[in-house]
Amino acid sequence: MTTTYSIHTPHSVKQWHLESLGLLAEGRESLNQNQTAEILKTRFSTWTPIENKSLNNQLFQERVRLISHWFDLWTDKQRKQFLHGILIKCNRSQMKFAERWFIENIPVTKVDFTTVLPRFISLYIFSFLNAKDLCASAQVNWHWKFLTEQDCLWMPKCITFGWFLPYLPEKNEYSAWKQYYIACATDLGYLTPREVAESHGTLIEPKMKNEDQEESLHEKCLQKIMRERLALHKKELFKARPPWISGTRSSGFYRSGFQPNLSQTIHDQARSATALFLMKKRMLSPSEKLFKQISEEAKPLPRVGLEAGKLPKRHCWTVSRRDANRMHALQPHLVLISSHIPAYEMVVDSVKPGVVPVVYDHSGTTLESLLYYVGKALDGQTAKSIGIVSDGDSRGINLLQGCRISTKNLCKPEVREFWEKLSCVMLEEDGCIDAFVPLAASEAGMEVLSQLSHLTGMLFRTPTGIATGSYQHILSEWFGNQKDSPAPPSLYFTEVKLQLWLRFTELLEDVLKAVRKKLRPYFCDLQKNMTGKIFGQIMFDAMSWSDVQDNQRIAQVLVEGLAEFSRGNYENPYEFLSCFLMRKYKKNEELRSQVSLTASNPEASLDVSVKSGKLYEETVEKRKRFARELLLSESNYLHMLEIVHDVYVKPLKAALASNRAILSHISVQTIFSDILNILQLNRWFLDELTQRLNEWNPAQKLGDLFIQFGQQLQTYTNFFNNYAVILKTIDKCRETLPLFRAFLKRHDKTIITTMRSLQELLLCPSKRIEEYIMLLYALKLHTAPEHTDREELTTAIKQMKQYKDYLDQLKLNVGREDQILTTQRLIQGSPQLLKANRYLIRMQDVAQLNCLSERISMPFRLFEHIHDLSLFLFNDILVISRRKISYKPFERISNVTYQFLAMVTLHQLLVEDIPDSKYIKNAFLLQGTRCQMICSTEDDNKLIWLSALHRAISCSIEDNVKRS
Secondary structure (H helix, E strand, C coil): CCCCCCCCCCCCCCHHHHHHCCCCCCCHHHCCHHHHHHHHHHHCCCCCCCCCHHHHHHHHHHHHHHHHHHHHHCCHHHHHHHHHHHHHHCCHHHHHHHHHHHHHHCCCCCCCHHHHCCHHHHHHHHCCCCHHHHHHHCCCCHHHHHHHCCHHHHHHHHHHCCCCCCCCCCCCCCCHHHHHHHHHHHCCCCCCHHHHHHHCCCCCCCCCHHHHHHHHHHHHHHHHHHHHHHHHHHHHHHHCCCCCCCCCCCCHHHHCCCCCCCCCCCCHHHHHHHHHHHHCHHHCCHHHHHHHHHHHHCCCCCCCCCCCCCCCCCCCCCCCHHHHHHHHHCCCEEEEEECCCCCHHHHHHCECCCEEEEEECCCCCCHHHHHHHHHHHHCCCCEEEEEEECEEECCEEEEECCEEECCCCCCCHHHHHHHHHHHHCCEEEEEEEEECCCHHHCHHHHHHHHHHHHHHCCEEEEECCCCCCCCHHHHCCEECCCCCCCCHHHHHECHHHHHHHHHHHHHHHHHHHHHHHHHHHHHHHHHHHHHHHHHHHHHHHHCCHHHHHHCHHHHHHHHHHHHHHHHCCCCCHHHHHHHHHHHHCCCCHHHHHHHHCCCCCHHHHCCCCCCCCCCHHHHHHHHHHHHHHHHHHHHHHHHHHHHHHHHHHHHHHHHHHCCCCCCCHHHHHHHHHHHHHHHHHHHHHHHHHHHHHHCCCCCCCCHHHHHHHHCCCHHHHHHHHCHHHHHHHHHHHHHHCHHHHHHHHHHCCCCCCCCCCHHHHCCHHHHHHHHHHHHHHHHHHCCCCCCCHHHHHHHHHHHHHHHHHHHHHHHHHHHHHHHHHHHHHHEECCCCCCCCCCCEEEEEEEEEEEECCCCCCHHHCCEEEEEEEEEEEECCEEEEEEEEEECCCCCCCCEEEEEEEEEEEHHHCEEEEECCCCCCCCEEEEECCCCEEEEEECCCCHHHHHHHHHHHHHHHHHHHHHHC
16 A cells, blocks of 8 residues: 655655655666655555665654654653553553653652661660550561561560570571560569568568658659659660660670670669669759658668569569679770770780770860760770770879869869769779879879879779880889789780780881981971061060060160070070070069979989978888889880790800700800890899899998999990990891701790890990980989988999990990991082091081172172082081082972082081172181182071081191191
């Protein structure tokens, strides 16, 4: 069937239709009439042709585009009519296709959330429902019934009322806790107080009517207070409520397989609330003061047996003594760890299993939030003890930023409230608080401990060590600890991991010292600018500019201060001038004492309890305590030396004896002979100390023993003189001998060596000298002036300080050689700088200037900048180098290179100062035998630089005179 086309009908064939088919193009004469008729037959038919598939597809696409074009031009109403007509004509399969498309592209407004959300989120949503609502939800469908009867939803609800499943459910057992909840709720076993008394064998005397009324009023008051406290407690727990956990007990106890017996009382929480009320009776609100007297008479009910007439008329179960002991054994230790201590992650990792750690931010935490974290971690329980690992010293605890616990702020209300709540609510009656800060090492710290103990009524334990650095005091003797009880660190931390952390903190301190030394020049200018601004701000806040001009006295004092500053050698002019002004115009005795306290020595850092008139018995006890610390630290030091002998020397000598040498005999002697001699000396010293401590009395002396020990310090001197050779021998043998390299890998940084290497163990003698001085100062401070040991302790301190000065000079010489080699590598093209007795004094960046005309008088001369120079001043020479500064893309820090220019001996160098003028500042002239240059410092360090340069030139000239 075909259709006749007419140009007058809307469906007639237009000219562009024929052109699209190529019928009117060039060469159309070549098409015969039969082909044209065939094309028109398939192209412009009202039905879709099937025979020609290519034309069929092309025609379909063109019709789709045409309909789409029409669809775009229609209104919304026309589109809906068109879609309605199309959908009516669709069969079942096409309607299903449309349905799937709508489901995928248009969201459903109403859907069962349990079929879409993950199961744990659905359970978390159901956990907010009570028991009645959960039972109603179980009737929705089978899937809801399966979810709402899970044990993770019903177990917290049972535990809240003290109902514990008497058996451990199997893995595939279903709805055990729900059935048990229903059973307990339907049969509570009601017992009146008289029935309870009869069952436990207690007698009840007949009471009068007034007594019954008083008892009823008493019970109502207690019930009201309990309800208020429990409502507030539940409200706080609801804010941070974890999924399907009631917030009253830790779920970890039940995951481990422990299930308490059914005999837990339903009024466990009520009794806890009563006890909580009694402990907080000092903090009652005004509305609760009416019941204060009644609540003071109430006693917490015991777990074993119930007193007649003391229990509110409710349903209860009894608890056996065995279950009470099991619950008491589950009370954990709690430790607070501050993020301000170095490598606090390692401390957290060393916490023992069963100890609850609370890590808090030092800078962003308040006392209230810290209490909240502690309460959340304990989850309704009480801790056996609480440890506090924070930064601090012997005078206070840096608990939080801006909150230092000391004698000055313990009277603040928020601080008192924090310690009262921490001890009363979260700690057992016989518990203790362990502060990992050496408060017991000073009188101010002991005062803090005394006030805290009086405030909380709890026992506080702290370390007493002062000689050890970098948190090593944790392993010293603890104040308040019983002899038979374990050390507090072993209660909270694994010993091996804790020692690793202590070693790491010691390493961090050494690294920080090196970093501060390197970064000090970079922050020097910033420090000067900031101090100048602060000084100016303080001055002009106190007085106006007119006051400064009018007050001739202030101007005169400023002139005197500048004159005194020019006569001396002071590195910081602003600090000197401020101190000078404060000394000149002290308004009261308090400022005078603050300014005068500038001395910094080991004795000043200790407490002056003897000088402040403390009792003689306290002084004797403290002297004995420091003597015990001396013995303990000496034992630890000797243990380090014995590690070298047992771990390194014995195996190496055994290998030599068995003809399987790891090191030669000469190398073993070179490395270990001096340290073994020190070991023998300190064994004798430890034996003498032990003997005197065993025979300790107030008249016992230790100064003479230190004097004898100081006379044998030649052993240490031999070790320190050969120290560099020992380290070079170890490095050489490790590089050349594979057996020795493998030997060190097996033994270095193991548990036996306390995570130290051989080189780190050889550092112990140098640090021990400083500890001896600190301990001697402590002993002298707590030794009465009339004591016979006082004078000998002074002599021993002087002897040890002299040896420390020698050791410091030895360290300085070793550092000077490294500094010269570093400088030589820094300067490109530099000659050999390393020489005996040569050391670097100062480095100064200057600008080289050129005078444009010398015929002009000095104040009017003009200069131009030629180069940037760096001057390296040694004690006998001056090295001049050209400084070049370059920057790399995407980097903020510049790259500085130094090119060698000249080297001038100081006794041949002439320095001339150039006064400041309008056109030049901070300039000076350097003139040698072959060179002459004008330089200018970039800042105000000209005076300091010229002073150091003149002093070095004078010393160099004196040395040349002596040699000649």
